[in-house]
Amino acid sequence: DGGITQSPKYLFRKEGQNVTLSCEQNLNHDAMYWYRQDPGQGLRLIYYSQIVNDFQKGDIAEGYSVSREKKESFPLTVTSAQKNPTAFYLCASSQRTGASNQPQHFGDGTRLSIL
Amino acid sequence: GDSVTQMEGPVTLSEEAFLTINCTYTATGYPSLFWYVQYPGEGLQLLLKATKADDKGSNKGFEATYRKETTSFHLEKGSVQVSDSAVYFCALKAGSNYKLTFGKGTLLTVNP
Numbered sequence: 001d002g003g004i005t006q007s008p009k010y011l012f013r014k015e016g017q018n019v020t021l022s023c024e025q026n027l028n029h030d031a032m033y034w035y036r037q038d039p040g041q042g043l044r045l046i047y048y049s050q051i052v053n054d055f056q057k058g059d060i061a062e063g064y065s066v067s068r069e070k071k072e073s074f075p076l077t078v079t080s081a082q083k084n085p086t087a088f089y090l091c092a093s094s095q096r097t098g099a100s101n102q103p104q105h106f107g108d109g110t111r112l113s114i115l
Numbered sequence: 116g117d118s119v120t121q122m123e124g125p126v127t128l129s130e131e132a133f134l135t136i137n138c139t140y141t142a143t144g145y146p147s148l149f150w151y152v153q154y155p156g157e158g159l160q161l162l163l164k165a166t167k168a169d170d171k172g173s174n175k176g177f178e179a180t181y182r183k184e185t186t187s188f189h190l191e192k193g194s195v196q197v198s199d200s201a202v203y204f205c206a207l208k209a210g211s212n213y214k215l216t217f218g219k220g221t222l223l224t225v226n227p
Contacts, residue, residue, distance in 0.1 A: 102208075
């Protein structure tokens with residue numbers, strides 16, 4: 001079945017440590033996205049990528065980094081510069097078209113906590 | 116900028132009750148509108164969408180109509196079930212902008 005796989009489901013980070021969240025899709029989508037979800041705040045866009053080797057900052061990119069070396073993969077690194085990293089992280093993908101009617105498809109998320 | 120406002124929850128209903136979750140938006144141009152559902156501990160699933168004025172999206176008994184004149188996209192279901200308990204998000208996507216703009220979500224709890 002086509003879909004988006006995020007791993008791990010739960011992740012724990014020590015203070016001062018970088019961690020990387022994995023996102024893989026087999027939907028042949030060009031565009032991929034990372035969102036952060038906090039209770040009562042909805043979803044906020046961290047980074048997005050429309051094509052391989054290209055990505056743009058979203059609304060809350062500080063303390064995060066990404067890469068897009070392959071179409072299928074869009075890993076997110078939460079760096080030690082992110083002072084409040086505890087959240088639920090969601091990866092999504094969509095077709096890359098000029099039209100706005102293409103929905104985004106989401107993975108099941110990774111819950112990151114600080115030890 | 117684009118924005119989505121949806122009714123604050125939580126919403127608590129009894130099984131078989133009628134559901135309405137209000138959603139209004141502001142956007143440049145003619146956005147596409149979406150409802151997503153999130154079950155506990157999971158990601159978001161697309162519930163329904165509408166891409167132009169007066170379109171009605173429907174899925175699993177849920178419906179929403181794209182009302183350009185009132186800039187609204189209210190979610191309705193005639194008879195909710197316990198299994199509908201989840202968080203519902205209204206979202207829009209405008210023009211060639213790849214970004215989805217989300218409302219803050221509405222928690223629905225359906226009691227037997």
